[in-house]
Amino acid sequence: MVSKIDHLGVLVEDIDENRELFELLDVPVGRVERVPAFGVDIAFIRVGESLVELVEPVDRETALADDLDAAQQSALLHHVAFRVDDIEATLATLRRAGVALADQRPRRGAGDAAVAFLDQRAGNGVRVELVERETDVQLRD
Amino acid sequence: MVSKIDHLGVLVEDIDENRELFELLDVPVGRVERVPAFGVDIAFIRVGESLVELVEPVDRETALADDLDAAQQSALLHHVAFRVDDIEATLATLRRAGVALADQRPRRGAGDAAVAFLDQRAGNGVRVELVERETDVQLRD
16 A cells, blocks of 8 residues: 655745755755745655655745744654655555544645645644555656 | 565554554555564565555653654654665765764664664655565564
């Protein structure tokens, strides 16, 4: 059902200020893309079979911006996204088991994926996202 | 230099209370192991090529216990660990570039790995660990 960590979401005040460490580690940061539905700019970094997603809130009136403000630091490990083969079936399984869901139905996320967040309570405070994608994200410089 | 996400560290008040979600997602939680050097019990969960490491502080007088208390939730996405092929060489590269390190030399972590944490400031607040292992962790029930 879960095949891998699709990505690890890291909220940042400024994508550019977070490039250097990854470049020193020889894992280059891809092109910045705007995701209007979430009010953010994002940049993906490929690390093995997974991605690190740097997420910069450009719309300050969003829950993501609030999360970063509350952390009182300029970068925050924010969510873990598991790749699933059938997101509707996984949501149905979790719903039957009484797991709280933030998204009852999948939404369109970055890279044209179907994504859904569990309620933060489901992870005892850790934000968990499910992601179904047809093909892996291709990084562009 | 970095080959993959070795593991994602999740601090938890109680490992058993965090099993159910993973088991519903069909990614079973391995056996609990004591790691005395860090004052914690841990359990690994394999997700694709990476691990999720549930870390339960059993010694409450440690920095890890303090981190969990400060978060005011019973689980906390705590650190991301990148697998490197030569941890000494990677630390030397980062040191030359002026990156702040918490561990100047590798320590022995869970699963007999050589591990070193960067200073939290290096990730602008995100805790980054480097891990060199001879072989992948084998999960035991």
